[in-house]
Amino acid sequence: MNAIELKDLTKYYGKSRGIIDVNLDVKEGEIFGFIGPNGAGKSTTIRTLLSLIFPTSGSAKIFGMDCFKSQEKIKMNIGYLPSEVNYYDDMIVKDLLFYSAKFYKKDCTNKINRLCDILELDVRKKIDALSFGNKKKVAVIQSLLHDPKLLILDEPTGGLDPLMQNRFFEILKEENKKGVTIFFSSHILSEVQKLCNRVAIVKQGKILKVETVEKLRGEKFRKVTVESQNSFDVNLQGMRNVEKEGKVMSFLFNGDIKYLIKSLSEIEVSNLWIEEPSLEEIFMHYYKS
Amino acid sequence: MTIFKRELSRNKKSFIIWTTILLLCNIGMMTMYPTLAAEADSYSEMISKEMQKALSMDQLNFALILHYFAYVFVYIILFGGVYAMLLGASIVSREENEKTIEFLLAKPVTRRAIITQKALVVLFYIALFNVIFIVGDFFTFEFLKQDEYSIKTFMLMHVGFFLLQLTFASLGLFISIFITKAKTIYPITFGIVLGAFFLNVISAISDKLEVFKHFTPFNYINPSHIAVNSSIEIIYIAIMFTVIIVSVVSTYLVYDKKDISV
Numbered sequence: 256m257n258a259i260e261l262k263d264l265t266k267y268y269g270k271s272r273g274i275i276d277v278n279l280d281v282k283e284g285e286i287f288g289f290i291g292p293n294g295a296g297k298s299t300t301i302r303t304l305l306s307l308i309f310p311t312s313g314s315a316k317i318f319g320m321d322c323f324k325s326q327e328k329i330k331m332n333i334g335y336l337p338s339e340v341n342y343y344d345d346m347i348v349k350d351l352l353f354y355s356a357k358f359y360k361k362d363c364t365n366k367i368n369r370l371c372d373i374l375e376l377d378v379r380k381k382i383d384a385l386s387f388g389n390k391k392k393v394a395v396i397q398s399l400l401h402d403p404k405l406l407i408l409d410e411p412t413g414g415l416d417p418l419m420q421n422r423f424f425e426i427l428k429e430e431n432k433k434g435v436t437i438f439f440s441s442h443i444l445s446e447v448q449k450l451c452n453r454v455a456i457v458k459q460g461k462i463l464k465v466e467t468v469e470k471l472r473g474e475k476f477r478k479v480t481v482e483s484q485n486s487f488d489v490n491l492q493g494m495r496n497v498e499k500e501g502k503v504m505s506f507l508f509n510g511d512i513k514y515l516i517k518s519l520s521e522i523e524v525s526n527l528w529i530e531e532p533s534l535e536e537i538f539m540h541y542y543k544s
Numbered sequence: 545m546t547i548f549k550r551e552l553s554r555n556k557k558s559f560i561i562w563t564t565i566l567l568l569c570n571i572g573m574m575t576m577y578p579t580l581a582a583e584a585d586s587y588s589e590m591i592s593k594e595m596q597k598a599l600s601m602d603q604l605n606f607a608l609i610l611h612y613f614a615y616v617f618v619y620i621i622l623f624g625g626v627y628a629m630l631l632g633a634s635i636v637s638r639e640e641n642e643k644t645i646e647f648l649l650a651k652p653v654t655r656r657a658i659i660t661q662k663a664l665v666v667l668f669y670i671a672l673f674n675v676i677f678i679v680g681d682f683f684t685f686e687f688l689k690q691d692e693y694s695i696k697t698f699m700l701m702h703v704g705f706f707l708l709q710l711t712f713a714s715l716g717l718f719i720s721i722f723i724t725k726a727k728t729i730y731p732i733t734f735g736i737v738l739g740a741f742f743l744n745v746i747s748a749i750s751d752k753l754e755v756f757k758h759f760t761p762f763n764y765i766n767p768s769h770i771a772v773n774s775s776i777e778i779i780y781i782a783i784m785f786t787v788i789i790v791s792v793v794s795t796y797l798v799y800d801k802k803d804i805s806v
Contacts, residue, residue, distance in 0.1 A: 268803075307649055308803040327652045335650035341643035341806070345554065357546045358651040397647070 256319055258283045258405050258436035259304065264313035266299055273299035274460045276313070281438060283404075286431055288447035288468070289440040291457035297440045298338065299460075301409050304438075305335060317405065331359065334403035338410035340390040342382045348393055349378040352400060359401040370396040373422055388414040395423060399430065406430065406437045412446055424450060477512075478536060480505040481519065482526035489518055496536070507532055547653065547661040551635060552668070559669050562627045566620055567680050573616040574684045581607050581690060598745050600768035609685060610693045614701065614767035620677075621705050621762065622741050628670055628709035629733045633716030635662045636799070640724040643806040655800050663792065666713050674706045697774045704765025704776055711761050711784045712737060714791035721798050 259281035266273035274296040281287045291297050302308045303315055306323050315322040317329045342351050356363040371378055374392045382393065391414040398406060406427070412420050427450065431437055441447050447454055448468060456463045481489065482503045493510020502525075508515060519527070584606040596602040600618065604611040636659065639645040648658065681702070685693065716733060723729055744762035746753050757763040764780035 268805075302805065305646075305650055307646065308805060309801065327654055330650060330652040333650065335646075337646050337650075339643070342647065343554075343644055344642070354546070354550060355647075355651070358653060 256283055257281060257316075258285070258318060259287075259438060260314075260316040260319075261300070262314045264300070264303060264315055265311045266303060266308065267311045272296075272460045273308075273311075274303075274457075277457075277460075277462055279455060279462065279465070281436060283436050284431070284434050285453060286427070286437040286439060286451045288451035288454035289438060289457065290442065290444060290447055290454050292442055295457040296460040297442075297457060298409060300457075301335075301407055301438075301440060304407060305330075305333075331401075332404040334398035334401070334406045336394050336398040336406070336408045336411050338413065340387075340394045342390070342393065344383045347379055347381050348376065348385070351382055351393060352378065352396060355397045356400055361401065363400040366400050366402065367396060370399060370426070373426065374419060386414075388416060388419065391415055392419070395426075399426070404435060406435055407440075408437065409440045410442070411439070412441075412443065420446075476507045476509045476532050476536075478505065478528075478530045478532040479508050479515070480526075480528040480530075481522070481524060483523050484525055485523050487522045489515075489522070491515060491518055507536060545661070547648075547658060548664055551662055551665040555631065555635070555665060555669060558631075559673070562623075563673055563676055566623055566627075567676065570616065570620050570677070571680060571684050573619075574613065574681075574688060577606075577609060577612045577688050578690070580612060581609075594749060598749050600748060600766055603772050604768055608691070608693070608771075609689050610697055610701075610771045611768075613681070613685075613698075614771035617701060617705070617767045618762075621708060621765070621767070622737070624673070624705060624709055625712045625737045625740075625762075626734065627673075628666075629712035629716040629737055630730070631669060631716070632666050632713030633720040633729050633733055634726065635666055635720075636717065636795075637720035637724040637729060638726070640804065640806060641726045641729075645804055646806050649804065656796060659796055659799055663717065663795075666717070667710075670706065670709045670713060673709070674702060677705070678702050694774060697770060700770050700774065700776060701765075701767045704767070704770060707781065707784045708761045708765050711787050714788045714795075718791040718795045718798075721795055721802065 257280045259279065261277050261279040264277040264279075265275050277296070277300060289297055289300070299308070303310055304317065304322055306326050309323060318332065320329050322329060343354075346354070352363075352367050356367070367378075370376075374395065376389065376392045376396065380389075382390065385393065391411075395411070398408075412423065415423060424446075427437060437450075439447060439451060451468055453465060453467050454471070455465045476495075480503065481487075484502065486502075487504070489504065489506075491508070491510055491514055493508055495507045495509075497506040498504070591601070593602065599615070601615055604615060606612045606615070639648055649655070678699070681698070685698065715736070719732065720729060723732060740760040741762050743756050743760040744766065747755070747757035747760070747763065761780075761784060763769075764784060765776055770776060
């Protein structure tokens with residue numbers, strides 16, 4: 256069964272675009288990346304999944320149930336981590352976590368204590384007085400305390416320091432091993448690369464491509480950087496994202512390496528790097544085209 | 545029940561403050577009754593006829609405790625109305641204003657259940673508010689009275705107050721589905737309640753403006769009228785019930801389909 260199933264999902268805010276014809280299947284047990292720049296429609300998609308907003312057309316299902324008709328049932332099994340954390344200003348951390356737990360009608364004390372230990376969070380502090388990163392920790396725990404089957408994360412790492420990010424990713428991996436599906440929305444590609452099985456790339460409200468992380472990496476792009484004392488130019492088939500800065504030229508290359516070497520041999524090369532590009536650089540080519 | 549309990553505790557402080565201050569004002573003003581009752585005649589000569597009309601004093605006899613109470617109670621009703629409307633207008637919209645609605649709607653709870661539990665908290669606090677006033681005023685009356693008074697009239701004044709508060713609270717609830725910013729809700733609430741109050745005042749002064757009295761709940765349950773007639777007109781009760789029911793039902797319908805983007 257699919258954890259998430261979106262069919263031709265479209266949302267307009269009046270006349271302005273939210274998302275257009277989004278089709279997406281997220282399989283159960285998967286860690287699915289949802290990548291795009293700001294304003295691409297990531298949050299609109301997530302808000303629709305949570306039925307905070309209603310689509311103009313199309314359908315959205317979670318675990319086979321309609322997102323808008325079976326809200327209560329679905330949300331019993333969802334954990335949501337918002338990108339911006341806003342909580343009740345009169346509560347201390349503990350109040351918020353136990354208020355959250357009450358909705359699920361089960362005892363979540365052990366899980367709360369464990370997660371607070373891992374993330375080093377003081378539960379007696381007033382939420383109002385917490386730093387941005389510490390508020391995020393509260394949100395992380397709040398999204399996990401009831402052992403949801405589907406985690407929806409909207410730009411989850413903002414505010415967490417590198418150490419906490421690592422611990423957070425460890426928690427996510429552990430949850431995923433238990434069978435939890437994770438929907439991970441982000442504009443930071445390196446974190447998606449670390450964690451996800453598949454990614455969808457969104458741009459201007461539409462899905463450009465859904466691909467496994469392995470395959471994206473396997474597209475045989477090489478990042479080539481050439482430095483020379485003299486002025487020079489390389490022009491070959493399979494070159495993309497060409498950038499020239501003084502005596503340094505860099506580009507992505509997926510043509511025949513033989514021709515590249517041949518062409519470079521004619522130049523006074525003073526330095527040369529051929530690297531595997533990061534996903535980021537591969538994606539940039541989708542956004543630019 | 546989770547949200548109900550949470551809202552009870554969240555609104556407790558403001559309830560205590562409003563109730564204490566208004567009850568103290570009410571009792572404080574009542575303690576002047578024995579002095580005023582003794583000189584009741586001189587007051588009706590001191591104040592101009594128009595002014596008496598505007599304050600609904602023209603038919604009142606301050607020698608009677610219920611009549612003096614009617615004069616005092618108008619101001620309690622005014623501020624009680626403000627409190628009720630603020631309570632109704634902020635209880636749901638606060639979640640959007642403070643962006644906590646994103647947290648709440650991710651929980652296994654329907655929007656209808658959110659409205660139901662929050663509306664019940666409003667009902668609970670307004671009912672409790674009125675019980676406290678009935679008890680408080682009863683003992684004040686027993687302590688200060690010089691003659692017997694009609695307990696029916698006394699109760700009608702308080703029931704009228706209760707209905708007026710429910711009317712403003714449900715109106716506030718409905719308006720707050722559209723206007724969620726606290727800084728807008730406050731002036732609108734004060735504007736509507738004070739506006740309704742002055743509509744009642746001017747409709748009493750001028751014959752030309754008399755028609756406006758049908759549009760303000762302050763006239764429907766005007767304690768001076770109740771003191772004299774010992775009744776509330778059925779049509780006015782019907783109007784208040786209609787406003788309450790229509791507001792609450794519309795709140796459910798609109799909120800269920802509303803896009804919430806914080």
